[in-house]
Amino acid sequence: MPERKIRVLVAKPGLDGHDRGAKVIARALRDAGMEVIYTGLRQTPEMIAAAALQEDVDAVGVSILSGAHNTLCPRIISLLREEGLDDCLVLVGGIVPQDDIARLKEQGVSEVFLPGTSTEDIVKFLRANVKPRE
Amino acid sequence: MPETKEIASPEAAAVERWEQETLAPVLKKRPERSKRFENVSLDEVNRLYTPADVADVDFEQDIAFPGEFPYTRGIHPTGYRGKLWTMRQFAGFGTPEETNARFKYLMNQGQTGLSVAYDLPALMGYDSDSPLSEGEVGKCGVAVSSLADMEILFDGIPLEEVTVSQTINAPASIFLAMYLVVAEKQGADWKKISGTLQNDILKEYIAQKEWIYPIRPGMKLVTDTFEFCTQHVPRYNPISVSGYHIREAGATALQELAFTLRDGLEYVEWGVRAGLDVDEFVPRISFFFNAHNDFFEEIAKYRAARRIWSRTMRERFGAKSERTLQLRFHTQTAGVSLTVQQPLNNIVRVAIQALAGVLGGTNSLHTDAFDEALALPTDRAALIALRTQQIIAEETGVAHTIDPLGGSYFIESLTQKMEDGAMDYFEKIDAMGGMVEAIEKGFPQREIQESAYQYQKAVERKEQTIVGVNKYQMTDDGTQIPLLIIDEGVRDSQVARLNQTRTRRDKGAVANALEKLKRAATENENTMPATIEAVAAYATLGEICDALRDVYGLYEEPAF
Numbered sequence: 001m002p003e004r005k006i007r008v009l010v011a012k013p014g015l016d017g018h019d020r021g022a023k024v025i026a027r028a029l030r031d032a033g034m035e036v037i038y039t040g041l042r043q044t045p046e047m048i049a050a051a052a053l054q055e056d057v058d059a060v061g062v063s064i065l066s067g068a069h070n071t072l073c074p075r076i077i078s079l080l081r082e083e084g085l086d087d088c089l090v091l092v093g094g095i096v097p098q099d100d101i102a103r104l105k106e107q108g109v110s111e112v113f114l115p116g117t118s119t120e121d122i123v124k125f126l127r128a129n130v131k132p133r134e
Numbered sequence: 135m136p137e138t139k140e141i142a143s144p145e146a147a148a149v150e151r152w153e154q155e156t157l158a159p160v161l162k163k164r165p166e167r168s169k170r171f172e173n174v175s176l177d178e179v180n181r182l183y184t185p186a187d188v189a190d191v192d193f194e195q196d197i198a199f200p201g202e203f204p205y206t207r208g209i210h211p212t213g214y215r216g217k218l219w220t221m222r223q224f225a226g227f228g229t230p231e232e233t234n235a236r237f238k239y240l241m242n243q244g245q246t247g248l249s250v251a252y253d254l255p256a257l258m259g260y261d262s263d264s265p266l267s268e269g270e271v272g273k274c275g276v277a278v279s280s281l282a283d284m285e286i287l288f289d290g291i292p293l294e295e296v297t298v299s300q301t302i303n304a305p306a307s308i309f310l311a312m313y314l315v316v317a318e319k320q321g322a323d324w325k326k327i328s329g330t331l332q333n334d335i336l337k338e339y340i341a342q343k344e345w346i347y348p349i350r351p352g353m354k355l356v357t358d359t360f361e362f363c364t365q366h367v368p369r370y371n372p373i374s375v376s377g378y379h380i381r382e383a384g385a386t387a388l389q390e391l392a393f394t395l396r397d398g399l400e401y402v403e404w405g406v407r408a409g410l411d412v413d414e415f416v417p418r419i420s421f422f423f424n425a426h427n428d429f430f431e432e433i434a435k436y437r438a439a440r441r442i443w444s445r446t447m448r449e450r451f452g453a454k455s456e457r458t459l460q461l462r463f464h465t466q467t468a469g470v471s472l473t474v475q476q477p478l479n480n481i482v483r484v485a486i487q488a489l490a491g492v493l494g495g496t497n498s499l500h501t502d503a504f505d506e507a508l509a510l511p512t513d514r515a516a517l518i519a520l521r522t523q524q525i526i527a528e529e530t531g532v533a534h535t536i537d538p539l540g541g542s543y544f545i546e547s548l549t550q551k552m553e554d555g556a557m558d559y560f561e562k563i564d565a566m567g568g569m570v571e572a573i574e575k576g577f578p579q580r581e582i583q584e585s586a587y588q589y590q591k592a593v594e595r596k597e598q599t600i601v602g603v604n605k606y607q608m609t610d611d612g613t614q615i616p617l618l619i620i621d622e623g624v625r626d627s628q629v630a631r632l633n634q635t636r637t638r639r640d641k642g643a644v645a646n647a648l649e650k651l652k653r654a655a656t657e658n659e660n661t662m663p664a665t666i667e668a669v670a671a672y673a674t675l676g677e678i679c680d681a682l683r684d685v686y687g688l689y690e691e692p693a694f
Contacts, residue, residue, distance in 0.1 A: 014254070014269065014270060015254035015255060015257070015258050015260075015266065015267070015270050015344075016254055016270075016274070017338075017342055017343025017344045017345075018342070018343070018382075018383075019343060020382070020383050020384050020470075020586050023583055023586070023587075024384075024586055024587055024590050027587055028587075028590070040691060040693075041343060041691065066254055066270055066273055066274050067269075067270075067273035067274065067509070067620065068268075068269035068270050068273060070269070071268055071269025071270075071622075072269055095474075095507070095508065095509070097508060097509060097617055097619075114474050115473070115474045115507055116473055116474055116475055116600070116603040118593075118594050118604075119590065119594065120594060
């Protein structure tokens with residue numbers, strides 16, 4: 001049986017429309033052989049959790065540049081867990097002050113990628129951390 | 135067949151001689167650092183530029199004199215010797231009170247114009263107490279939900295004297311209305327007030343993506359402001375056609391130039407179709423460009439912008455007034471070029487980018503603060519950014535001479551290349567039926583996305599260097615910089631003021647005005663008078679946008 005491809009939901013929550021990063025990462029993950037679903041702009045945490053469940057993804061990549069991460073991330077995580085997606089990784093990319101990174105990780109964010117991150121590093125992180133499925 | 139040889143011009147022959155006699159032996163001994171030298175738009179740049187590269191550029195036709203057609207060298211016959219560019223720092227965060235204090239601080243430090251950054255709920259037409267605004271209130275700009283906030287924002291700032299630029303697009307007509315009502319309450323004469331509304335909805339669909347309504351109603355609202363300002367606020371710029379966001383989204387310098395100017399033409403066409411006279415309203419159309427890292431390319435871009443605009447206005451629209459032919463623009467240094475790593479390096483990047491804007495003849499300038507890859511700027515970071523402009527203006531001597539790089543083989547050749555490239559894009563977009571149609575097809579969006587991806591790949595292959603990011607990295611450079619933190623208290627104070635406003639106002643007057651606005655929108659009348667009536671009655675931003683959402687519906691981005 002061929003190996004299952006890593007499936008990633010790239011999501012853009014909040015009101016911000018800056019989607020350059022989200023789109024570049026979606027394409028880079030696709031080029032690295034992953035299956036990527038991009039939600040489009042202005043998705044609520046509920047919409048993101050529902051899409052993650054429906055698409056049966058291994059990871060959710062959330063792009064936030066507006067400073068709303070402390071409000072949005074905990075909600076996304078708790079909704080994912082409510083849906084039973086316990087192994088689904090949550091990656092955050094964007095502008096996040098150092099002090100908030102530790103807090104986000106305590107709340108269940110797997111990793112925070114700041115501006116200047118190479119897309120290769122994100123690919124490596126996913127390959128190393130997505131749990132293999134039966 | 136006999137070998138045919140092109141007859142070389144004396145200039146080209148001279149270059150060939152130099153290449154053979156002087157250059158070739160050196161290259162043999164020591165090759166250059168790279169096989170291909172690329173600018174930040176990933177275009178190849180030549181080793182040397184000579185008269186052979188500008189053989190087609192005519193001094194009188196193409197370069198000419200400052201203040202004269204085609205304005206390549208600037209729109210003012212005295213350049214910056216008469217008046218320096220306006221130092222206009224974009225600012226806005228937290229509550230209207232906090233931003234008002236920042237405005238006064240910057241004015242006290244010698245800033246010469248104001249520029250308001252609104253928060254995301256405002257940009258999207260939601261009140262601070264909307265559930266959709268949670269987590270976003272006052273974060274990326276100042277929170278404003280009604281005239282009550284706007285009165286505080288401009289408290290003690292005389293709008294008849296100070297020019298204010300407002301970065302607001304989808305709900306721009308509402309912010310223009312609020313601004314005019316505040317000005318009127320201050321006793322200012324609308325005929326005398328000046329300032330700029332960004333109001334560039336096309337680049338929202340293309341790049342920045344803070345839209346509300348579908349494209350055509352969006353364009354209708356913009357046209358309404360043109361018509362209203364032409365009649366009632368003649369010194370006000372109702373639009374700032376913006377390449378800045380197009381560039382930040384990943385466009386090359388050429389794409390920024392071409393899409394922005396083509397957007398400008400689209401607005402002119404819509405104005406003309408609404409019955410406006412080109413020579414009456416186009417002089418009030420202003421532009422806004424990015425200043426990115428590649429120094430010479432940027433300077434060429436600004437020079438080409440002026441030349442293309444004046445030629446196109448004359449050729450396409452038969453413009454006669456000099457002011458219609460003169461492209462005026464604001465510049466902002468490239469936020470996207472700022473790095474989180476070794477953040478103090480950003481001060482240097484900003485200075486060089488700002489210098490390009492000045493050498494390109496910008497009419498006003500914003501310099502980014504070094505901490506902006508991390509947060510909104512602190513007072514101190516904003517002050518260094520302003521001081522950077524003051525140093526360029528008053529210490530370096532670059533403002534003493536007009537268009538000092540004019541005549542450089544390199545700059546003139548690049549300027550010509552920019553013009554030619556933009557005309558190619560115009561042709562493609564015209565063939566699609568215009569910019570609205572091109573956006574509906576996803577054309578500019580796809581072009582930008584592709585450029586953004588290619589740039590990222592070039593960075594990852596280390597073909598493009600970003601100091602501190604893919605070269606000269608440090609795990610910790612020892613810099614501790616304080617950040618501006620905006621807490622959720624901003625939302626609480628906004629919600630309290632909204633509740634107060636809703637209790638105190640005349641509910642009948644609000645309902646009446648909103649009804650009038652819906653009627654104007656439905657019957658395709660100018661929406662400005664009813665919008666002004668609604669804001670004056672303290673209808674909130676969210677309520678006014680909802681009224682228009684009911685009539686126009688919402689924009690859905692096509693998948694591409």
